[in-house]
Amino acid sequence: MKMKELLLFLSCVLCVCADVLHEDIAINACSDSDGEFMYGLDGEEKGYADFNKQEFIYPQPPFIDRTTYANPYEQAVANQQICRSNLKIRRDAMKDIPLEHDAPSGVTIYTRDEVEFGVLNTLICHVTGFYPAPVNVSWTKNEQKVTGSSINVPYPNKDGTFTQISRLQFTPQQGDVYSCTVQHLSLTKPETRLYDVEASGQSDPGVGPAAFCGVGLTVGLLGVAAGTFFLIKGNECS
Known part of the structure; x- marks a missing residue:
């Protein structure tokens, strides 16, 4: 498992299989100076703890029928204490394992x-x-x-x-x-x-003329074909 220096990252994912696959995720991550606690669903944040403002944030717009939690910020603070305790154990156990870094793809x-x-x-x-x-x-x-x-x-x-x-x-x-x-x-x-x-903010200047020329060429070809048809029919009648 990838480990960040002085960082412990824990998450759990619940997959519910019906007509659609859903992923309900909880994240508890910490370092010596920072931390994260977040709930998410299907790639979207449902809520996260802002440890600077000392409150739990629900980022959805007000018209969304959002999910709320009982005392989520207090839970986040308690989970951060557990995370930092586990971090010390993991840091000692994995101190000789080289760190992995991936640049943004x-x-x-x-x-x-x-x-x-x-x-x-x-x-x-x-x-x-x-x-x-x-x-x-x-x-x-x-x-x-x-x-x-x-x-x-x-x-x-x-x-x-x-x-x-x-x-x-x-x-x-x-x-x-x-x-x-x-x-x-x-x-x-x-x-x-x-x-x-x-x-x-600009449309492609070549689209209009190109489309106009294409339509004109098509109409012209149809006209040539129709003229040829009637010319042949006229010769057969004579």
Whole structure:
């Protein structure tokens, strides 16, 4: 099992087989200076403990009929104590095992909604396939750093790596160029993806003329075929 230096990661997965396969997951992870406690379902977060704010966060929008838990933050704090106790035992037992590092296998940037100039939207930076967690994601607008972004807690993939998603609200304007930069301990240099607002807001200029020429060519060929048919019929009648 992959182990991060000074990190213990425990999870349990419940699979229910009916018409659809569901995965209900609980994560309890800790290090000497950080920790994570999260419940998830089918790749989505149901809730997680924010140890800085000292509260349990339900990230779903208010119109969702969400699942809630009794005293979840208190449970998270208790589980962190157990995690750190187990961490000491695992650290001593595995001190000679070399660490494994996987760089992100995919970094993509895209918008939540179709781009309309002047209309509020959300940029999404999707990072997956890395180990250990977490990654650090920073944003720029026209090469200037911007703040106000959010990022979810690391979510495990089936192969043992992780996925994290950072979001930045923005209003598309012509000429603006955004970027998300990903840092991870396995990368020798950060990975950056660019998003050009003007390029994304334009349709392909070749589609219209190409379609028009295609239709014209088809109509022209049909006309030639029809003329040839009637010419042959006329010759047969004479």
